[in-house]
Amino acid sequence: MAFPEGFLWGGATAANQCEGAYLADGKGLNTADVMTAGDVNTRRRITDGVIEGENYPSHTAIDHYHRFREDIALFGEMGFKTYRLSINWARIFPNGDDTEPNEAGLAHYDEVFDCCREHGIEPLVTLSHYETPLGMQKFGSWKSRKAVDCFVRYAETCFRRYKGKVRYWLTFNEINCMSMMPWTAGGVPNDADEQTRMTAAYHQFLASAQAVQLAHQIDPENKVGMMYGGIFSYPNTCDPKDVQANDEFMRTMMFYPDVMVRGYYPAYKLREFERKGIVLPQQPGDAELLKAGAVDFLSYSYYFSMVVGQKGEGMDVSMGSPETGYTNPYIPQTPWGWSIDPYGLRHSLNLFWERYQIPLMIVENGLGTFDELVEGPDGTPVVHDDYRIDYLRQHIKAMKDAVEIDGVDLMGYTPWGCIDLVSAGTGEMKKRYGFIYVDVDDEGHGTFNRYRKDSFYWYKKVIATNGEDLS
Ligand code: BGP
Numbered sequence: 001m002a003f004p005e006g007f008l009w010g011g012a013t014a015a016n017q018c019e020g021a022y023l024a025d026g027k028g029l030n031t032a033d034v035m036t037a038g039d040v041n042t043r044r045r046i047t048d049g050v051i052e053g054e055n056y057p058s059h060t061a062i063d064h065y066h067r068f069r070e071d072i073a074l075f076g077e078m079g080f081k082t083y084r085l086s087i088n089w090a091r092i093f094p095n096g097d098d099t100e101p102n103e104a105g106l107a108h109y110d111e112v113f114d115c116c117r118e119h120g121i122e123p124l125v126t127l128s129h130y131e132t133p134l135g136m137q138k139f140g141s142w143k144s145r146k147a148v149d150c151f152v153r154y155a156e157t158c159f160r161r162y163k164g165k166v167r168y169w170l171t172f173n174e175i176n177c178m179s180m181m182p183w184t185a186g187g188v189p190n191d192a193d194e195q196t197r198m199t200a201a202y203h204q205f206l207a208s209a210q211a212v213q214l215a216h217q218i219d220p221e222n223k224v225g226m227m228y229g230g231i232f233s234y235p236n237t238c239d240p241k242d243v244q245a246n247d248e249f250m251r252t253m254m255f256y257p258d259v260m261v262r263g264y265y266p267a268y269k270l271r272e273f274e275r276k277g278i279v280l281p282q283q284p285g286d287a288e289l290l291k292a293g294a295v296d297f298l299s300y301s302y303y304f305s306m307v308v309g310q311k312g313e314g315m316d317v318s319m320g321s322p323e324t325g326y327t328n329p330y331i332p333q334t335p336w337g338w339s340i341d342p343y344g345l346r347h348s349l350n351l352f353w354e355r356y357q358i359p360l361m362i363v364e365n366g367l368g369t370f371d372e373l374v375e376g377p378d379g380t381p382v383v384h385d386d387y388r389i390d391y392l393r394q395h396i397k398a399m400k401d402a403v404e405i406d407g408v409d410l411m412g413y414t415p416w417g418c419i420d421l422v423s424a425g426t427g428e429m430k431k432r433y434g435f436i437y438v439d440v441d442d443e444g445h446g447t448f449n450r451y452r453k454d455s456f457y458w459y460k461k462v463i464a465t466n467g468e469d470l471s
Helices: 064-078 105-119 135-141 147-160 175-179 182-186 194-218 242-262 265-277 286-292 344-356 386-404 454-464
Strands: 008-012 082-086 122-126 168-172 223-228 234-235 297-301 307-309 360-364 412-413 437-439 450-452
Touching: 008 064, 008 122, 064 105, 064 450, 064 454, 082 242, 082 454, 105 122, 105 147, 122 147, 135 147, 147 194, 175 182, 175 194, 175 223, 175 242, 194 242, 194 360, 223 242, 234 242, 234 412, 242 265, 242 297, 242 307, 242 344, 297 344, 297 454, 344 360, 344 386, 386 412, 386 454
Parallel strands: 008 082, 008 412, 082 122, 122 168, 168 223, 223 297, 234 307, 297 360, 360 412
Antiparallel strands: 437 450
């Protein structure tokens, strides 16, 4: 068998994209709650507080907050071994800097984790997935070292409360997004300069390192991973100038896992900071902390590959459509302009495995596209999503090759949006990833009923055969 026994098959979601109930039970506002809906051509806007009449997708999302039992039961039916979800930080610390946690928020996740266990599902919890309490704006969010203390208090609260219920943790979702979308990554304005972004990233590294240490102290069973947003690129041609441009581009991303896995900044990044006059807000003891807080495993998202070349100046890597000025002519794209490159997944697994030699996990992957709900043979609505099955089959095959042929140590696979949810990039509902269709539209209207897609039954079989039967 290619995939090891105990391989963590499952699915992934994020609180702000699925929970809704944005003010329930004492929750505070977070950075996602002030992001309006957009589309493939229109960027989401960040408003100054919640403005009446605007469409904020996080406010209702798919109402997972109230329907998690039904949703987790469906995951159980598919045979999930793990469910990657995030805790909504502002449910636990409504303003971010509160001294005491909100009991109602903590109790909610007790129920969620208990429900997972009832279905034999191991929770994999992201502490901060694309949201930061809005209350932290008063001191500049991650620009300030105060954010480190807020996060560490929050992380410690979770580790203590959910001891024995949760053993797998991720600190920050796609931490390298601080370079591209700092608001999403940590409540830092999107027009922040590089010094500010690097300061905020430095603070997140420190916070993550402290969390790793605390997690281990509180429960030696805990495993904490980093989460890298899957940016991987090929040089546009074999012209060494293109190769160099690509190397330089990849370094703007790879220093994130370098710091979190190795526990120190790579030389190339320190030299770059020197050249640019960027200064990290280092304090005595920080270097030791980063070193001691190296992660146990590396997780990442993989959706597409990119192309970078010497003419890629003014590169814009946005969420809605990854642009570097180049399109790969050899591979197809989704309607949202995301390239489809299963080999790129195997390539990335080898890159990380060769570089770090620590266990890897693919915690996001999938095809976000239009689905049509039609009437099934017995009258039950269904989605015939053979295009999604095809995408997933090819990517699972690529992982299989990486494990079987290349010897990569892969822990698990949690495809993104295992149940349809709000798109982070565009705020749309119609960009769907799920095995489960949710009847809600871009304006938040619908019955919120859940329906199994064809891919639901297919993935169930994949899990039951531990990835052997992909037909
Ligand atoms: C990742 C994020 C997720 C998720 C996914 C798909 O970068 O971690 O939160 O949304 O991308 O992106 P989108 O929702 O824009 O299709």
